[in-house]
Amino acid sequence: MAVALVTGGSAGIGQATALELAKQGIGVITTYRSHKSEGDDTIAKIEAEGGTATSLPLDLNDIAGLDDFVSQVRAELAIRWEGARLDYLVNNAGVGGPAMFADITEEEFDRFHNVLFKGPYFLTQRLLPLLADNGAIVNVGSSSALPSRVSAGYSAYAAAKGALHTVTGFWAKELAGRGIRVNTVAPGATRTRISDDAFTKMPELIPAIAEGIALGRIGEPEDAARVISFLLSDSSAWITGQVIEVSGGERL
């Protein structure tokens, strides 16, 4: 059985990705940070459909804790998957929300930087010995880091996502010798509980956002999950080092 690690599987895009991969018979290790019971729900849904999955705690803001997390992943692979390697890694977990340049504190800046860039960067590095040759990595970036997408309040968030976009080609080049492909999806506005659950708390924001999207609606988690799944699969065997926008045509 192939095995995937999907960070941030207790909600949104990560949860939808975990469910999508499990539907295809892939074993899933997923993570939660503060919502353990939602992480457990993801696992229960997968197991109810006959899949195999487990959920581990992970805080990407705690860079010093990454080695312990990797040890836990190694242990889960040994216990549940007979010591198999990870075929797929999805660096999805993240935090969002506006923080104006004039007001952002160094602590807030560091949180964006750690959770969205430094954490995934060193997590991926530490996982390299556990990754199978000919496997695949997908990072979840953001359309906010694409050219001409300037939104007030997103300088620290978009800069961290832009860094993740930038390393995509470098990782792809350095890992190509092992046959490992690396791509990034850059979602546009997607209905998840990002930004303190803003889409649920302020649904009146949605029509205005949808107006700026060619296909006329905001994204659903499954829209991104299906593309992530494609980029992990052999159907995308000739795609590596790319940043792929998944936004329904934002600002076209």
Ligand SMILES: NC(=O)c1ccc[n+]([C@@H]2O[C@H](COP(=O)([O-])OP(=O)(O)OC[C@H]3O[C@@H](n4cnc5c(N)ncnc54)[C@H](OP(=O)(O)O)[C@@H]3O)[C@@H](O)[C@H]2O)c1
């Ligand atoms: N939704 C959008 O409009 C949108 C657009 C562009 C890009 N994205 C990106 O898509 C990815 C998934 O976000 P989402 O929209 O699905 O958001 P979400 O519904 O809020 O889910 C975020 C996930 O990340 C986990 N997480 C939060 N802080 C973490 C930390 N410090 N360490 C480890 N895990 C942490 C959460 O765990 P707990 O809930 O257990 O704390 C949750 O599983 C993020 O990288 C986000 O930046 C989202």
